[in-house]
Amino acid sequence: MKKSIFFMSVIAMALLTSCGEPVSPDQITVNPNPLTVVGNKVTAQFSGTFPEKKFARKAVLTVTPVLKYNGKEMVGEPVTYIGEKIKENGKTVSYKQGGTYSQSINFDYEEDMNQCELWLRFDATLKGKAFDVPEMKIADGLIATAKLANAADVNTVVAADKFQRVIQEMQEADIQFLIQQSTLRNSETNSQSVKDIKAAIKEANDNEKKAINKLEVAGYASPEGGMDLNTKLANERQAKAQKFIADGMKKDKVKADIASDVTAEDWDGFQKAMEESNIQDKDLVLNVLRMYADPEEREAQIKNLSAVYKNIADEILPALRRSRIILTTDIIGKSDEEIVALFATDPAQLNVEEMLYAATLLEDKKAVYTKVTEQFPEDYRGWNNLGMQYFQEGNIAEARRCYNKALQLNPNDADVNFNAALAAMADNDMEKAEMYLGKAAGTKGDMANAQGTYYTMKGDYQKAKSAYGTAASNNNAIQQILNEDYAGARQTLNNVANKTAKTYYLLAVVGARTNDKDAVYNNMKTAVEKCATMKQKAQKDMEFAAFAQDEQFQAIIK
16 A cells, blocks of 8 residues: 655754745655554655755754564664765765665564554754654554464374284294194193293183183195195194194183185295295205296206205295284273373383373373373473473463474475474474474375465565465465465465354454455454454454444454
């Protein structure tokens, strides 16, 4: 917006020519007016002209912009204009031709600047004599819509727990057989591994925190001899081993189904054993396995490798003549009620996964994550999640402290860097925010929204537009408003999934900028219903300056 302010000569600069006439610029134009926040700065430019034959050759005029707000003032950079016979530093103004002038202002934004005034303060001398020149107001108010875009509107990312109510454990034991036999031998059935798995079966049945998920007995034959013989051997080995296990379960009063499986020629086991062996020329044998799919051809080719076959027969094949007992046990973790009770009475009984999971059950998540950082200080997740709680409270200093601790423990975690970037943005530390965003690739967070917010807060609205894409968020709509894409902003806001008071407030801003009174009334009414503080904000917001005397609007925000 541009606004021209015409000076009355008697209250202007009061610089006298040799004829005693005052110097006065024809007009001052301030752009923009009202002033506008860009990034974290209040910037504007004012300009005008000095009339012909008015600026005395020995006159000096220093113009200082001053921003006044809330009983305070911020002084800008002064510019000095000098007549043609002055040898001081300054911008020379021709007496005969007059001249134009232009000055810029650049103030750091503060939250209570909305109802500010821009004044010019003058120091004037003629032939060394000082003149008292009244200061002048040249602009009124500040539009700070850009400051509505903030990191608080971007969701942080929680570092998830790995709690599982049921964890599965697998245990295996082999019963070995002699070549071409299926007789159970005491040395095998009394081996430590078989004793252990029988005990585990009983434990899974008796312990209320455990359960048998699957019990399987498989029979195998080594890949030698004919297929018929191998099939017979594998079946017999499986049946005898299963009966052995079933008898033991009956004795221990364990009730569970036993699944069966048979592998007549265990080529997979053969290959794995060869890969893990130290047999010379094992690569040659493995190549045979890859080259020949037919089992009989494989066996014939391997037997032809007489130099290595004896080692295979001695070291590899005996281990494949077996039955395998496979037990899958469900380990049943603590119930939700147990976790909540332990957190209240004895949190030391909870492991880190249970503790982090407790935060999903309890309302006071901050207390949970604080306890995680105390009990498990080396786990970055507790620090990250505690930082999120502080961030949501608006305690940015504590949020940044927690994120820094998380990054010390896990500096390359994309989600922690993402959260740290949001906290840095909230603290107007844009340099650190940029660094963290650069390390956040792969985050589960909304990177488009975060990057768009970053560019919006820096005042680069074109890059913000590119970063946001089609994201339906309040921050994206703010960028569109600042880019004067009001139709796009309205559509974006209407598409926001979880509309907040700010969403409706921004729709009212769009209504004000497009002179749609009904949109202003309806959306502002909803905004203040959702959040009463929107009344005070609207009262001071220059976006609604045109509605200052509108009774219907004033009734909504009073």
